[in-house]
Amino acid sequence: MSLLTSLMRAGTSFQQATENRAAQKAATQANAGADVEKSAATDSDSVTINGGETHKASSKLSVNSFKQNVGQDHAFVKDTLRHKLAEYGLNPATRIAVSRKESGDFSINALMPESTRQQIEKDLDNNKAFRQAFGRLSVNEPTVSFVDTALRLNQAYGVSNSVLDQMVSENQQFNGLQDLAHRYDSLRKNAGATALEAAGQNRQYAFSLNTRA
Incomplete structure (x- = not known):
């Protein structure tokens, strides 16, 4: 195997590994974003419920x-x-x-x-x-x-x-x-x-x- 072929294969493997890591990172961020949105929605509901209560001026x-x-x-x-x-x-x-x-x-x-x-x-x-x-x-x-x-x-x-x-x-x-x-x-x-x-x-x-x- 020539040196050029080895370098090409190494470059291809590195690129694939980089792409895989990028894909995993994107998936992780997407899941985290979904969790944040879900949490925000829950907090929003809580605020709405509490805010809806009416308290007497006293x-x-x-x-x-x-x-x-x-x-x-x-x-x-x-x-x-x-x-x-x-x-x-x-x-x-x-x-x-x-x-x-x-x-x-x-x-x-x-x-x-x-x-x-x-x-x-x-x-x-x-x-x-x-x-x-x-x-x-x-x-x-x-x-x-x-x-x-x-x-x-x-x-x-x-x-x-x-x-x-x-x-x-x-x-x-x-x-x-x-x-x-x-x-x-x-x-x-x-x-x-x-x-x-x-x-x-x-x-x-x-x-x-x-x-x-």
Whole structure:
């Protein structure tokens, strides 16, 4: 066999091997492409199904953010009352319930000398920061408590709440804490006293210190 013949046969074998590898590579790529398309189709179906679900606007409420806002006022009111107990030499474990009279002045219910109670009430009336924090708390805390409870029941048992549905707007821009508090307060004012008592609620807000739930 001449050298030229051997080279020609070697070249032919190399070309065939190259073509075979190219064909195998093309087949592999084709199969991979089919798998990708199949996977994409499956993912697309999943997105379509999930995207088709409708969620109530209440599921998008920022409850944790609401709790943080309420928590700041709650801490301020609590610290102010504790300082008052220390200022007048009272037992730091003294139980106090602070509410507002019809006149807007503060009323304290606690076991302490009458003169001391009246003086603390006067101090709180003259404390602008305390009045503002208590005012926000008296509206926001019941609202957040109601919303949080309603959402927990919905998540746990699938129970919807018609009052919550009335409070929440489809436009999330109008679902801030103040928006919800205003609507909730309006609904409570429109509700009769009997209905509020049946729901375990009271129109008059009271802040309690050193009391056990």
